[in-house]
Amino acid sequence: MQDQTRDTDTRDAEIDPFVEHRRLLFGTAYQMLGSVADAEDILQDAWLKWHGVDRDSVQHPKSYLVRTVTNLALNRLTSARATRETYVGPWLPEPLITAPNAAEETEMADTVSTAMLVVLETLTPVERAVFVLREVFGYSHAEIGGFLDRPEATIRQISHRARNHVQSRRPRFDADDASRQEITEKFMAACHGGDLNALMEILAPEVTLWNDGGGKVTAARRPLHGPDHVARWMLGVMAKPVSAGIRLEPAVINGELGIVGVIGDYLVGALTYDIRDGHIENIRFQVNPDKLSGVRRAGS
Structure with missing residues (x-):
């Protein structure tokens, strides 16, 4: 009788596979969609499917859950592409704080940067x-x-094509953590001091700034190019009455040191950027409150 009770207690104490793999599932959805809100929606839908399935028919819960999230994200991504065609201004991914508490929450293998x-x-x-699934989470072609x-042969071809595409477009930057911190501090000081x-x-000659307001708040509708245009626009934003009291603070965003803009206790924006040869080359400024x-x- 004691053994039976112990077995029951053990089963009751087992972690639900969805809970156990939630970080992986969120990371998969987020990296496929570039959206925190959409990734959370996908997980909610996946949870409903998981709790509606006959568990005895699922031999490998982790694979079932990854498959479910992947296909839900595929459907969401296909519809999102059409929506983005009418998006107001440049579209940027949703930033995600990744240190230290949110890093535990997302468990992304090698956190995908905003640039990626x-x-x-x-x-x-x-x-x-x-x-x-292949390059970030290491699944085999057969599993995918x-x-x-x-x-499997089709997946292998798609994987090869996608990897070559990404490698040809993936930014190559050389800033170590110390250099990135130094440049970040100089950037914030220059902005605060006007x-x-x-x-x-500290801006590269070919610097470009993308500003995503999504039509929700005032933002540049087109990318800005060159140090003069970018610097004047940044300082213009800092000097506006609506920006009175804004302060810039360092934050680790998508695995890299970036900056958040705060007015009082209210977050108003997040900046990520690439650094090459000691200069900021690309700036992505997310101000869409949604x-x-x-x-x-992560900051609450």
């Missing part, structure tokens, strides 16, 4: 799914074929 998420946007939905109901010359000195939940949640 932008590159992944140039893949087809299926290519993106295969790339994420099972997830997507496609022959120092145009100092700001221009796309800052991954930063607010």
